[in-house]
Amino acid sequence: SSGINAEYGKAVEFIQSNKIDIILQQTLNDLYRSQPKNVFGYLSEELDKYASKPTIHVVSGYNVKSFHSDLERVSVEITCHVQNHQEVLESASMGYNNADDKMDLDDMKAVNDALQGVSIMDQDCVDEKMGSVEVSPSIKLSVSTAVFKSNAKLQKLSALDLYGRQFSLSEKKMPMPIVSIMSSGKQAPGKNNISSLAIMPKQGVPFEEGMQKLESVFKAVEDYLKKKNHNIAPALSPLGAFLVSCDKPEQMIEMLKEAVSELEIQAGTDFFIVLDCLSSDFHSEVAPGQGSAKKGQPQSTSRHRYDWIEGQTKPTEDMVDFLEGLVESEGIIGFLDPLHPDDVEGYELLASKISSKCLIFSRKLTPHTSPVFRLHTTVSTSLNQLQELDRPSTILEAAVFEEGETMLSDLTLVSGCGYVMLGGLRGDRRALYNRVSKLVQQHGPLPNVSDKWIFKEYVPPPAIAEAES
Secondary structure (H helix, E strand, C coil): CHHHHHHHHHHHHHHHHCCHHHHHHHHHHHHHHHCCCCHHHHHHHHHHCCCCCCEEEEEEEEEEECCCCCCEEEEEEEEEEECCEEEEEEEECCCECCCCCCCCHHHHHHHHHHHCCCECCCHHHHHHHHHCCCCCHHHHHHHHHHHHHHHHHHCCCCHHHHHHHHHCCCCCCECEEEEEEEECHHHCCCCECCCEEEEEECCCCCHHHHHHHHHHHHHHHHHHHHHHCCCCCCCECCCCCEECCCCCCHHHHHHHHHHHHHHCCCECCCEEEEEECCHHHHEEECCCCCCCCCCCCCCCCCCEEECCECCCCEEHHHHHHHHHHHHHHHCCCEEECCCCCCCHHHHHHHHHHHCCCCEEEECCCCCCCEEEECCCCCHHHHHHHHHCCCHHHCEEECCCECCCCCHHHHHHHHCCCCEEEEECCCCCHHHHHHHHHHHHHHHCCCCECCCCCCCCCCCCCHHHHHHHC
16 A cells, blocks of 8 residues: 555646646636647647657768769768657759869768767757858758758648748748759860859749740750750750750850741840850969950959950950940840959949840849759758848859759748749759749749849949049
8 A cells, every 4th residue: 555655646746746637627627618620630749849849869971972072972871869759751962063172081080079979950050050160051951951941841831831930941932943944164075164054034024934945945956956966965054954965155056046946936035145154264363464455455454364265354344345245246145153252343344335235143242133942051051141132132052063852942932032043954953843843832922022124233343433533
């Protein structure tokens, strides 16, 4: 009898110390008032509110091959303590922008030392700790992304909904798509060093309608290149665009126009051309005053040189004249990285000539350009920085080498960015576009972030303004 009483006393103490009696009574009262159809489903959800939050047990890493080369990548997987047991939640292997961004399994020890026992629901805490761990940016972003996806799974939310909750990016609006068509530059044969050609729809059309137009152009270019190559399908670049050999940039534009000639649509009217110059690939520096000058013109004072055609190195002023000529003759609506980010005077000159009629973007923000944004380091850091940008004039861009992760597609709908550049429509990029299309169909027709081009007004700096006055 005394043993039974002692055990009873322990049971009462356990129940009362954990407030089980109070919680059950309150839950049963609420259950009776609500009288839901799924009684035990209701009880499960209500009692789960009192459960301990899941914590990270181990962050595992597995070697995988990149989609684009024989480089070793790491797929990160999160295992958590959930409801008194261990559960594998989500994994991620993020894209990268250059082959120097190595991922090493040995880095996972430092990751686990930092994250074991941390709440999987606290993205900011996870990302803060990852910020101080000395591992590659791809490891940091992959871990952060796997935690974000695990958090969404536990809360029974899509990545789209969790973006809205955690980062106040809830208003769904569509950016204007920029689709990569042809890749050339340093990655392809020929003397042309301009990296790639992309297209975007005309102003004001809904996202899906614009994509249909761009897809028809993409298919026409594919058929055109295949016909030129004796019915052999053109090779793809990592961007999911067609690799083409050119000796000058204008050849990409000429091929595009020839390809769509039978569709009865025109560049500059039904769709618009964007050139991703990636000028850092063909940039060099000299001492000011060195190099050849145009006949009858003074020597260039710029130290920056560009050979957009291999072997023909020219100063900034010539590069600006070339770009301005493309705007005038070919109706180019936008340039990405048209000059090196350190060429501040060059951007000043370029903006003074074309900013009222052409979009100028750079991946490293400079005066007179609009930003190009990519996810980097961690989810929290990336999105906090995104919110500080002038998002309607920003391009949301996928990584150079995507690895099949589609979370960027969810961000597309709530980022507030005016433009999105996911690459071409073939290869691994197709998954990104398919995900966006599915989300748009689920959430119905969505308004555009902007229905007009957002040109940046050129304002000369004080020194130039004073000189002109």
